Amino acid sequence: MNKIVIILLMAAMMAGCRKNEVPLVNGGLPEERIMERLAELRGKLTGAENGWMASLTTTAGGGYGFYMKFGADEKVSMMGDLSEDAATQSQTSTYRVKWVMNAALLFDTYNYITLLQDPDPKVSGGKAGSGLKSDIEFEYIRSSGDSVILQGKKYQNYLYLVKATAAQATDYQQGTVVDRMEAIQDYFEDHFNNYINIDGLPNKISFIVNDDKRLSFQYADAKDSIITIDGKFNFDVSGINFSEGLVVNGIQFKKGALTGSTLKLYDAGGKEYTVSQNPTPVIPLKLLFAYNKTYNTILIGSATLPAGVTSGFNSVFNGMVSRFVASSRSIDSVRIVFSNSTQGLLEIRYKSGTTAFQAALSFSYVLKDGVLTLADYAPVLNGTSSNWTSRIDQIGSFDQWIRSGPFKIDWVASAGSGGKILGGLYKVSDPSDFYYGDLRKR
Known part of the structure; x- marks a missing residue:
């Protein structure tokens, strides 16, 4: 028994004497490699004579661009495209290069990058409590030529640094x-x-x-x-x-x-x-318009049609508006909606005084190759009555118009729309006569 104890003690003593036989990492001790990796990142950051052009995407927002210049004193001057002020006013803050399972760059005082994670929505437009979901601590991934690539520790978005030329640095500093x-x-x-x-x-x-x-x-x-x-x-x-x-x-x-x-x-x-x-x-709009696609609604959002469009439908619509006004009522909106794969709805929302009402006509439809065929028209009941039926004198020729298909679904061009996306139902029998309005997803 004593021999076993002696053997174990001798083995332990021999193991304790072999301190320098720690496994090497890439040809060096772990602490040596850590110091080399930190020095590499620090040297690259401070070694860009004209600073860096930087770009960063955010998880909850878009992308952001910066100009950065890192000093050996652990201060960084920065400009960014967040606003006119950020793009013209250089801001100085501090940074650190530290080891957290890898070399990492940390912006440790408030600057344009930390502003992206500000929890106040009024600051960066992000969500309350998390901002635009952006990082201030970035792991060093790799470098290549004039570029350094880092990755956010929490949200995993990449921070790309590219060495600026003297001309680019001047452009940034002059607010270009x-x-x-x-x-x-x-x-x-x-x-x-x-x-x-x-x-x-x-x-x-x-x-x-x-x-x-x-x-x-x-x-x-x-x-x-x-x-x-x-x-x-x-x-x-x-x-x-x-x-x-x-x-x-x-x-x-x-x-x-x-x-x-x-x-x-x-x-x-x-x-x-x-x-x-x-x-x-x-x-083609026929590829985007269906009950389950990008758009399923064509909306006339007021008593006025979108500007700059000539259609035979204009007189039909304007006549209906006038009749509603003559009956001491006003139209708020008109919309055609595809409720599901076979059923749709034509809604006229209007007011009498301050009270809101809706006159609606349901229909079944078949949509094939962009051509819409309607059938089975039925006024929608409100209890035991129908506002479509009670307002039929005001609706007038619009009721006949919607039954005059089939229609082709297509875009509507308008020089006066200001870029608004318009879609229309064109009569197959007369393409110059078409219902049109804003495209929506209801």
């Missing part, structure tokens, strides 16, 4: 980003139904940019299936930047820029694609 922001925003205020063409795709590709710095490419493939590619963007000194790229039919789009009054997109290889405009959206 504001000029780009305003020019592109102005462009989309009066350019509608934007699209591009791509070799190999027979149909035009819709290019949609939203106010929250999100964008989409959308097109119909050869089988009439709708393909949608969603992404986010930020502004920079060149124009707009798709930091993570958007791949359409194998082509990765990276940037966009205005050349005079023309917007052009660029793929990863630098090829140029001109953004053009169509009188109406480029995807």
Whole structure:
């Protein structure tokens, strides 16, 4: 027994004497590799003579662009595309490079990046309590050439850093980003139904940019299936930047820029694609309109039809409005809704004094290849009576008009709509006579 104890003690002593036989990591001790990794990240951040162009997407919002310059004193100066002030006023805060299972960059005082996670919705437009769901601590993933890639510790969004040239740094510091922001925003205020063409795709590709710095490419493939590619963007000194790229039919789009009054997109290889405009959206409405698709409602939202459209229906509608007014009533809205795959509803919402009423006509329908055939019309009862029946003198010729199909579903062009998306039901027997209004999803 004593021999066993002695042997165990000797083994323990020998193990204790071999401290330097810790397994090596990539040729060095773990603590050495940690220090090297931290020094690598710190050196790259501070080694960019002209600073960095940075881009970051958020989980609850769009994309954001920044210009950053890191100092050896752990201070960083920053500008961003969050607002005109952020794009013109440099802000200095502090940062740290630390080890948390890997080298990481931490912004530890309030700046334009931490503003994105501000829990007050009035600050960044995000959700109460979580802001735009963005990070302030980023893990060092890798570097390549003039780029450094980091990833948010909590929300996993990537922070891309690209070394700025001297000219780009000067542009940022002179507020050029504001000029780009305003020019592109102005462009989309009066350019509608934007699209591009791509070799190999027979149909035009819709290019949609939203106010929250999100964008989409959308097109119909050869089988009439709708393909949608969603992404986010930020502004920079060149124009707009798709930091993570958007791949359409194998082509990765990276940037966009205005050349005079023309917007052009660029793929990863630098090829140029001109953004053009169509009188109406480029995807056929018959592929988007159904009870379970993008739109299922055509709405006339007041007693006035959308401006700039000539149709035989105009006199039918305006006559109905006048008759309601003559009976001391006023129309609030008219809508045609596809309730399910076989049933629809025509609703006229109106007021008598301050009391709201609804006159509704139900119908069955068949929608095939964009042609709508209606049948089985029936006034909707309110208890034992029907407002459609009681108001038939005011509704007048509109009742006959809706029964005069079949109709074709298609877009409606209007120079006076201000970019509003209009759809219509065109009589197959007379395409110049069509009901039209705003497209909605009820």
